[in-house]
Amino acid sequence: MNLILLPCGTSIDSHRIDLGMRELKCECGKTHAIVTDINPLTRFLPEFLVVSLEELIEVRDSDKWGGFGMVHLMGLVMEDFPEETVFFDASEDGYLGYSMLWIFDFDAWRLHEIIIELIIEMMEHGMSHSGDKNAIAEFEKQMLQFDIKEFVKEYRETRDLNPEDYSEGQIEGI
Numbered sequence: 001m002n003l004i005l006l007p008c009g010t011s012i013d014s015h016r017i018d019l020g021m022r023e024l025k026c027e028c029g030k031t032h033a034i035v036t037d038i039n040p041l042t043r044f045l046p047e048f049l050v051v052s053l054e055e056l057i058e059v060r061d062s063d064k065w066g067g068f069g070m071v072h073l074m075g076l077v078m079e080d081f082p083e084e085t086v087f088f089d090a091s092e093d094g095y096l097g098y099s100m101l102w103i104f105d106f107d108a109w110r111l112h113e114i115i116i117e118l119i120i121e122m123m124e125h126g127m128s129h130s131g132d133k134n135a136i137a138e139f140e141k142q143m144l145q146f147d148i149k150e151f152v153k154e155y156r157e158t159r160d161l162n163p164e165d166y167s168e169g170q171i172e173g174i
């Protein structure tokens with residue numbers, strides 16, 4: 001048994017977190033988002049974006065991790081929300097089926113919005129370094145019309161999210 005101390009102060013047994021879990025209804029009254037390293041990026045990002053991120057982002061240790069993946073995405077979130085994030089290394093525990101686990105103080109919906117914000121920032125950053133003024137202007141114009149909350153709502157609806165569904169085998173879900 002491994003106890004994980006959550007950002008809210010509650011401790012939970014890591015074995016309570018199974019592969020299908022997306023959120024945890026906590027004793028503290030809040031719902032905490034859960035991500036494991038086996039979740040596909042498409043849990044949060046559309047396929048085309050995943051592909052362009054894999055192509056665009058140069059990743060350190062790419063041999064080890066195989067390009068931009070969930071580890072890097074979670075790294076970005078942790079950088080911005082260190083106090084709200086708990087990382088648990090489960091690689092020694094074969095029982096769990098995943099080797100890395102992140103639990104957040106906020107729920108999966110909020111996490112999704114944060115991820116989209118971070119990805120847009122990252123793309124803007126990449127754009128500004130490209131030096132292509134037209135492309136930058138076009139991107140900024142598109143971003144002005146881009147509604148993160150609306151995007152997340154639609155994406156989650158399209159992916160048939162059922163926040164109550166914690167059953168196993170929901171790897172492809174949100």
Ligand SMILES: [Zn+2]
Binds near residue numbers: 008009028030032
């Ligand atoms: Zn809690």
